[in-house]
Amino acid sequence: MRLTKVCLVAVTMLVATVVRADDIDALIGKLDQFNTVSGKAMQVITSADGEEIQKTQSEFKILRPGYFYWRTLPPYEQVIVSNPETISVYDPDLEQVSIYQSEKMRNSPASILSGNRSAIEKQFKVTKSGASNDKKSTSFELSYIDTANADFKKLTVTFKKDLLASIVMHDMLDQVTSITFGKVNTKAALTPAQFEFTPPAGVDVIIE
Template structure:
């Protein structure tokens, strides 16, 4: 699923403090994720190949709510919508008038959107985690424990306790940088945000 796969600072006076994959790193990340039961934000996403050449640049809007609910809308001209109701994931491609629907399985549980909306108690089951602290910025590097994943490495950064950016690196060195703007946490989000109604006449692919 293309949209999920792509699903994703100023000078600081303190020197980096590098941690190891221990319980402290897991506890820090868990605490920061649990702090925001809902998140809404704009995002800017840049995908680069292994040489650093820009492949694609997009913007959009996202919303997440624990447990397992997310909405990821990439703006036109490359518009796509990805919605999870906690059980199923729908990818809507308006250009093709096509919806792809699949079960929210273990592989998708390791995507960035579900890191923000999923069950934080299970993070350490899926990832090896290390952390780095610089002033009010906390960086975490997550490496999947299994090989059947959508990325080889994920870095997630928090500024002032709120999600700030992510970087994904896949097996061929392709990087996807996702910067979040206007982040709002713990505000009410309508349940309808996470329910996608396929337009009449559209093609539906069940996977």
């Protein structure tokens, strides 16, 4: 379940709190530079004392707006496929597919990748990070407005040379999940048909 939440973090980011519009503009500007993207990802989860808990490798595809594919490779294999209507989570080890309505998952950090300004404003306070030693990097810190229902304390999204480079998440137990992106292709030839998911024969299908 944790892996699912983290991946949804990394599909669907993406009141009284004051939001800095200029920082949201800057973040949306970065996201709006691509409509399609594919690549690889390395995900590392560490405990509050810095001990590595889990390391996984993944491959992903995004077609904006609303389409997302994320496959975590063995030994922790899992497939998440999202389109504007549904999100399907397939766990081969459990021989199980869980299907959610996309509307129910809009508060996940993954919604940031959609670049939907309204969704980001409703869910997050966005702050552009200060100057970095790496002048080619730009980072944004996102914290949930509704902290009572948040899975994470904060998220940091970093771009290098205008490409998505990493997402770092700090959860309520002070565990840290770091996702580093590589082989990023912003000219991927993707179509909505590639984001349709048919459950394999014989698996349990759960409608959430």
